[in-house]
Amino acid sequence: MKIIYVASPSLKNAHRIDQGLISAFQEEGIEVFSLRLLPHCQSELFNIIEEKDPDFIFCLFMKAEWDGFFSFFDNVSIPTIAWFYEDPHTIDYSKRHIHYFHFVFSSEKNAVPFYRELGHQSTFYLPHAFDPSLYFYEQHDKSIYQSDLCLVGDADEKRVSYIRYLYEHSDWKITVVGRGWTEALKDVKPSPRMQRVNYWVPARVARLFYSNSRIVLNLPYSNKRKTENEANIPCDSPSPSLFEIAGCKAFQIAERKKGINEQFHSAKTIVQVNSKEECLAIASHYMNEHDKRKLMAEAAYNEVICRHTYRQRMKNLLIAFAKTQ
Known part of the structure; x- marks a missing residue:
């Protein structure tokens, strides 16, 4: 053909x-x-x-x-x-x-x-889906890539709300990567606990943040989207980042969507949340559960590498x- x-x-x-x-x-x-x-x-x-x-x-x-x-x-x-x-x-x-x-x-x-x-x-x-030649597990010793929780993506209202809440209610080292974070968090005092990488990063860099964070927070970008969806078609299907993060064998907490469970054999493969409060509770539970995170991340990886x-x-x-x- x-x-x-x-x-x-x-x-x-x-x-x-x-x-x-x-x-x-x-x-x-x-x-x-x-x-x-x-x-x-x-x-x-x-x-x-x-x-x-x-x-x-x-x-x-x-x-x-x-x-x-x-x-x-x-x-x-x-x-x-x-x-x-x-x-x-x-x-x-x-x-x-x-x-x-x-x-x-x-x-x-x-x-x-x-x-x-x-x-x-x-x-x-x-x-x-995702490209496994770009998104794969890659360990790195540099501290910039290591965090308790990271989010890769430009700042928007929802993401900023989550990050602020998690920062204020935990002692975790949090890394945010993408455009707009310096301005969005300008009132947050400089601290080793909050690392802002204020620019877009390519896949070869994004995978380093994914691979070396205990938990990856996956919240699809939401700003300025409704203006081009007059019929209000719901966005229930998974975003590319869901598969990319899983391809890096990273444990992720994702915004709940109907379509995620349809893409995985087990609904427990990907942890999903509806609110920042639920996110804090779930992240707190898994933060020190290394073996559980590893097993769930490997299960997600095995699914995406075979099917997605x-x-x-x-x-x-x-x-x-x-x-x-």
């Missing part, structure tokens, strides 16, 4: 995902012709289609400058497939483009019936596509 992989040039975060998905297709024996969404790429696409006769065109669909590209799809006869990766947070944008694709896969289960109601019946659920990698997701996509042919 041969495919064309069209990647967006404007999204830095998408580049590492593109590389992981291309590798996943190749591991399944697929010949991949990749190109970036640039002004001249339409002629390049026509040439590849004419010379290579690919089976379909694949796009990792995130909010970007796609509009000028879609007129090309009207002139091709091969199937087009998109993985809508940011649902439901940018669904107001995504819903305007579903009919450009023959097959739509959404990372949010609740988006599937929504798209079908809009007339796109070939819509399927394909949850997030990019390769497994692309395999499921290929199976779904084959059933339609």
Whole structure:
């Protein structure tokens, strides 16, 4: 099988995902012709289609400058497939483009019936996953990576509320990593107990924080999302970080979501909480239970490495596509 992989040039975060998905297709024996969404790429696409006769065109669909590209799809006869990766947070944008694709896969289960109601019946659920070549356990001796509890992600109202509460009600060393934390915690006096890394970090650094923290707090980013989800589609499916943290064999406490239990054989594999008060109680229980944390982290790792990698997701996509042919 041969495919064309069209990647967006404007999204830095998408580049590492593109590389992981291309590798996943190749591991399944697929010949991949990749190109970036640039002004001249339409002629390049026509040439590849004419010379290579690919089976379909694949796009990792995130909010970007796609509009000028879609007129090309009207002139091709091969199937087009998109993985809508940011649902439901940018669904107001995504819903305007579903009919450009023959097959739509959404990372949010609740988006599937929504798209079908809009007339796109070939819509399927394909949850997030992770790249095991980027997220894996890596021990490090530097103190910057070691903490009792860490959170990797930009500051937002919910995250700040949790971190403030945990800091005020414990004696733990807490590390927060991401943009906005210095400003958000500017009234917190400098202390060895509160470490702020006030910038975005790539996967190779994030995994060091995950791997060397007793507990990783996993709260999906929430600011400025409702404005692009007018239909208020619930976000019940797991975020990518759930699988990435588990891939590092880290013990995590995650915000409760309906879709998490659906992805794991045991509901106890991932600890979930509804509030900062519950988070404090759960974290206090597990903080000094090294063996319990290790067993649960290994159980989560065993699940994600077998069932929730990019390769497994692309395999499921290929199976779904084959059933339609």
